[in-house]
Amino acid sequence: QQKVQxxxxxxxxxxxxxxxxxxxxxxxxxxxxxxxxxHSGKGLEMLVSIFSDGEKxxxxxxxxxxxxxLHVSLHIREPQPSDSAVYLCAVSMGSGYxxxxxGKGTVLLVSP
Amino acid sequence: xxxxxQTPKFLIGQEGQKLTLKCQQNFNHDTMYWYRQDSGKGxxxxxxxxxxxxxxxxxxxxxxxxxxxxxxxxxLTVTSAQKNxxxxxxxxxxxxxxxxxxxxGTRLSVL
Numbered sequence: 001q002q003k004v005q006x007x008x009x010x011x012x013x014x015x016x017x018x019x020x021x022x023x024x025x026x027x028x029x030x031x032x033x034x035x036x037x038x039h040s041g042k043g044l045e046m047l048v049s050i051f052s053d054g055e056k057x058x059x060x061x062x063x064x065x066x067x068x069x070l071h072v073s074l075h076i077r078e079p080q081p082s083d084s085a086v087y088l089c090a091v092s093m094g095s096g097y098x099x100x101x102x103g104k105g106t107v108l109l110v111s112p
Numbered sequence: 113x114x115x116x117x118q119t120p121k122f123l124i125g126q127e128g129q130k131l132t133l134k135c136q137q138n139f140n141h142d143t144m145y146w147y148r149q150d151s152g153k154g155x156x157x158x159x160x161x162x163x164x165x166x167x168x169x170x171x172x173x174x175x176x177x178x179x180x181x182x183x184x185x186x187x188l189t190v191t192s193a194q195k196n197x198x199x200x201x202x203x204x205x206x207x208x209x210x211x212x213x214x215x216x217g218t219r220l221s222v223l
Binding site for chain 2: 004036041042043044045046049088090100101102103104105
Protein backbone atom coordinates (compact mmCIF):
# COMPACT_ATOMS: atom_id res chain seq x y z
CA GLN A 1 0.00 0.00 0.00
CA GLN A 2 1.27 3.45 -0.91
CA LYS A 3 2.88 5.41 1.93
CA VAL A 4 3.35 9.15 1.62
CA GLN A 5 5.54 10.92 4.16
CA UNK A 6 5.98 14.67 4.43
CA UNK A 7 8.75 16.61 6.12
CA UNK A 8 9.21 18.70 8.06
CA UNK A 9 6.04 18.49 10.14
CA UNK A 10 6.22 22.23 10.62
CA UNK A 11 8.31 24.99 9.13
CA UNK A 12 8.72 28.65 9.96
CA UNK A 13 10.28 31.00 7.42
CA UNK A 14 10.64 34.73 7.17
CA UNK A 15 8.65 36.65 4.63
CA UNK A 16 10.52 36.63 1.33
CA UNK A 17 12.78 33.66 2.12
CA UNK A 18 12.38 30.49 0.08
CA UNK A 19 10.27 27.77 1.71
CA UNK A 20 11.02 24.14 0.81
CA UNK A 21 8.75 21.22 1.66
CA UNK A 22 9.47 17.54 1.07
CA UNK A 23 7.40 14.49 0.26
CA UNK A 24 8.53 10.89 -0.17
CA UNK A 25 6.41 8.06 -1.50
CA UNK A 26 6.81 4.30 -1.49
CA UNK A 27 5.34 3.15 -4.81
CA UNK A 28 7.84 3.73 -7.57
CA UNK A 29 5.16 3.24 -10.24
CA UNK A 30 3.34 6.39 -9.09
CA UNK A 31 3.11 8.95 -11.82
CA UNK A 32 0.74 11.63 -10.60
CA UNK A 33 1.77 14.11 -7.90
CA UNK A 34 -0.07 17.10 -6.53
CA UNK A 35 0.51 19.72 -3.90
CA UNK A 36 -2.47 21.19 -2.09
CA UNK A 37 -2.76 24.00 0.41
CA UNK A 38 -5.32 24.22 3.21
CA HIS A 39 -5.87 27.42 5.12
CA SER A 40 -7.33 27.05 8.57
CA GLY A 41 -11.03 26.19 8.37
CA LYS A 42 -11.02 25.98 4.58
CA GLY A 43 -11.03 23.30 1.92
CA LEU A 44 -8.04 22.21 -0.12
CA GLU A 45 -6.68 24.36 -2.93
CA MET A 46 -4.52 22.70 -5.57
CA LEU A 47 -1.25 24.52 -6.17
CA VAL A 48 0.67 22.47 -8.70
CA SER A 49 0.54 19.03 -10.29
CA ILE A 50 3.50 17.20 -11.86
CA PHE A 51 3.58 13.99 -13.86
CA SER A 52 7.18 13.57 -15.07
CA ASP A 53 10.65 14.01 -13.59
CA GLY A 54 11.92 17.54 -13.47
CA GLU A 55 10.20 20.67 -12.34
CA LYS A 56 6.86 22.37 -12.86
CA UNK A 57 6.24 25.99 -11.98
CA UNK A 58 2.88 27.59 -11.20
CA UNK A 59 3.45 31.20 -10.21
CA UNK A 60 5.51 31.25 -7.00
CA UNK A 61 5.10 27.50 -6.50
CA UNK A 62 7.56 25.04 -8.06
CA UNK A 63 7.36 21.27 -7.75
CA UNK A 64 10.42 19.08 -8.30
CA UNK A 65 9.97 15.38 -8.99
CA UNK A 66 12.61 12.65 -8.86
CA UNK A 67 10.83 9.34 -9.16
CA UNK A 68 14.05 7.31 -8.87
CA UNK A 69 14.53 8.85 -5.42
CA LEU A 70 10.81 8.54 -4.63
CA HIS A 71 10.81 12.23 -3.82
CA VAL A 72 8.76 15.25 -4.75
CA SER A 73 9.29 18.69 -3.27
CA LEU A 74 7.52 22.03 -3.26
CA HIS A 75 9.37 25.33 -3.24
CA ILE A 76 7.60 28.56 -2.49
CA ARG A 77 9.33 31.66 -3.78
CA GLU A 78 8.96 34.90 -1.81
CA PRO A 79 6.43 33.51 0.67
CA GLN A 80 3.99 35.91 2.28
CA PRO A 81 2.21 35.66 5.64
CA SER A 82 -0.91 34.76 3.66
CA ASP A 83 0.89 31.59 2.55
CA SER A 84 0.76 30.32 6.14
CA ALA A 85 -1.25 27.11 5.87
CA VAL A 86 -1.02 23.33 5.87
CA TYR A 87 0.55 21.94 2.69
CA LEU A 88 -0.47 18.47 1.60
CA CYS A 89 1.27 16.19 -0.84
CA ALA A 90 -0.91 13.72 -2.78
CA VAL A 91 0.31 10.81 -4.89
CA SER A 92 -1.49 8.44 -7.25
CA MET A 93 -1.03 6.19 -10.23
CA GLY A 94 -2.62 7.49 -13.38
CA SER A 95 -5.20 10.21 -13.08
CA GLY A 96 -7.32 8.12 -10.77
CA TYR A 97 -8.21 10.27 -7.81
CA UNK A 98 -9.76 7.14 -6.37
CA UNK A 99 -6.28 5.98 -5.49
CA UNK A 100 -4.97 9.34 -4.34
CA UNK A 101 -2.90 8.97 -1.16
CA UNK A 102 -2.30 12.05 0.94
CA GLY A 103 0.54 12.83 3.31
CA LYS A 104 -0.16 14.19 6.79
CA GLY A 105 0.88 17.68 5.80
CA THR A 106 3.46 20.31 6.66
CA VAL A 107 2.37 23.33 8.66
CA LEU A 108 4.01 26.41 7.19
CA LEU A 109 4.21 29.67 9.10
CA VAL A 110 5.52 32.73 7.30
CA SER A 111 6.54 35.43 9.70
CA PRO A 112 6.48 39.11 8.67
CA UNK B 113 -16.59 29.44 -11.60
CA UNK B 114 -18.30 26.92 -9.40
CA UNK B 115 -18.51 26.16 -5.74
CA UNK B 116 -18.87 23.18 -3.46
CA UNK B 117 -21.14 23.80 -0.47
CA GLN B 118 -21.02 21.54 2.54
CA THR B 119 -23.63 21.61 5.27
CA PRO B 120 -23.56 21.89 8.14
CA LYS B 121 -20.18 23.53 8.77
CA PHE B 122 -20.16 22.25 12.32
CA LEU B 123 -21.92 19.16 13.59
CA ILE B 124 -22.14 18.08 17.20
CA GLY B 125 -23.59 14.66 17.82
CA GLN B 126 -24.21 12.17 20.57
CA GLU B 127 -22.66 8.72 20.81
CA GLY B 128 -24.62 6.22 18.74
CA GLN B 129 -26.45 8.90 16.80
CA LYS B 130 -26.95 8.70 13.05
CA LEU B 131 -25.62 11.86 11.44
CA THR B 132 -25.93 13.09 7.86
CA LEU B 133 -23.60 15.46 6.06
CA LYS B 134 -24.56 17.08 2.78
CA CYS B 135 -22.58 18.31 -0.20
CA GLN B 136 -23.74 20.29 -3.21
CA GLN B 137 -21.68 21.28 -6.27
CA ASN B 138 -22.63 23.54 -9.15
CA PHE B 139 -19.67 22.65 -11.39
CA ASN B 140 -21.80 19.99 -13.10
CA HIS B 141 -19.03 17.50 -12.30
CA ASP B 142 -19.64 13.80 -12.76
CA THR B 143 -17.53 12.48 -9.91
CA MET B 144 -17.88 13.34 -6.25
CA TYR B 145 -15.91 12.22 -3.21
CA TRP B 146 -16.07 12.14 0.57
CA TYR B 147 -12.81 12.26 2.52
CA ARG B 148 -12.18 12.16 6.23
CA GLN B 149 -9.36 14.29 7.68
CA ASP B 150 -8.08 13.50 11.18
CA SER B 151 -5.51 15.52 13.05
CA GLY B 152 -2.06 14.11 12.34
CA LYS B 153 -3.27 11.88 9.51
CA GLY B 154 -3.66 12.33 5.80
CA UNK B 155 -7.01 12.49 4.05
CA UNK B 156 -8.70 9.11 3.70
CA UNK B 157 -11.30 8.29 1.08
CA UNK B 158 -14.63 7.13 2.46
CA UNK B 159 -16.90 6.90 -0.60
CA UNK B 160 -16.96 8.22 -4.13
CA UNK B 161 -19.50 8.32 -6.92
CA UNK B 162 -18.78 8.55 -10.63
CA UNK B 163 -22.31 9.44 -11.67
CA UNK B 164 -25.83 9.89 -10.31
CA UNK B 165 -26.94 6.85 -8.28
CA UNK B 166 -23.46 5.32 -8.42
CA UNK B 167 -21.60 4.49 -5.21
CA UNK B 168 -18.08 3.14 -4.71
CA UNK B 169 -16.39 2.29 -1.42
CA UNK B 170 -13.13 3.91 -0.47
CA UNK B 171 -10.59 2.76 2.10
CA UNK B 172 -12.66 3.90 5.08
CA UNK B 173 -16.25 3.03 4.19
CA UNK B 174 -17.05 0.94 7.26
CA UNK B 175 -19.35 2.86 9.57
CA UNK B 176 -20.61 5.11 6.78
CA UNK B 177 -23.32 5.15 4.14
CA UNK B 178 -23.51 7.50 1.20
CA UNK B 179 -26.08 8.52 -1.37
CA UNK B 180 -25.78 10.29 -4.73
CA UNK B 181 -29.35 11.47 -5.07
CA UNK B 182 -28.64 13.59 -8.10
CA UNK B 183 -25.64 14.75 -10.05
CA UNK B 184 -25.16 17.88 -7.97
CA UNK B 185 -25.48 16.35 -4.51
CA UNK B 186 -23.71 13.68 -2.53
CA UNK B 187 -24.57 12.96 1.09
CA LEU B 188 -22.69 11.00 3.72
CA THR B 189 -24.19 9.33 6.78
CA VAL B 190 -22.28 8.36 9.89
CA THR B 191 -24.30 5.33 10.88
CA SER B 192 -23.37 5.38 14.59
CA ALA B 193 -21.25 8.20 15.93
CA GLN B 194 -18.37 7.15 18.17
CA LYS B 195 -17.83 8.87 21.52
CA ASN B 196 -15.13 11.59 21.48
CA UNK B 197 -14.82 11.31 17.71
CA UNK B 198 -13.47 14.47 16.10
CA UNK B 199 -12.76 14.85 12.42
CA UNK B 200 -13.26 17.04 9.39
CA UNK B 201 -15.19 15.61 6.47
CA UNK B 202 -14.28 17.03 3.08
CA UNK B 203 -16.38 16.73 -0.04
CA UNK B 204 -14.74 17.05 -3.44
CA UNK B 205 -15.72 16.85 -7.10
CA UNK B 206 -14.10 16.71 -10.52
CA UNK B 207 -14.92 16.26 -14.19
CA UNK B 208 -13.05 13.56 -16.05
CA UNK B 209 -9.36 13.78 -15.31
CA UNK B 210 -9.42 17.41 -14.34
CA UNK B 211 -8.60 19.12 -11.09
CA UNK B 212 -10.23 17.97 -7.90
CA UNK B 213 -12.10 20.78 -6.13
CA UNK B 214 -12.82 20.66 -2.42
CA UNK B 215 -15.48 22.09 -0.17
CA UNK B 216 -14.64 23.86 3.09
CA GLY B 217 -15.52 20.83 5.21
CA THR B 218 -17.87 19.76 7.98
CA ARG B 219 -16.31 19.59 11.43
CA LEU B 220 -17.73 16.78 13.51
CA SER B 221 -17.52 16.48 17.29
CA VAL B 222 -19.18 13.65 19.19
CA LEU B 223 -19.95 14.10 22.87
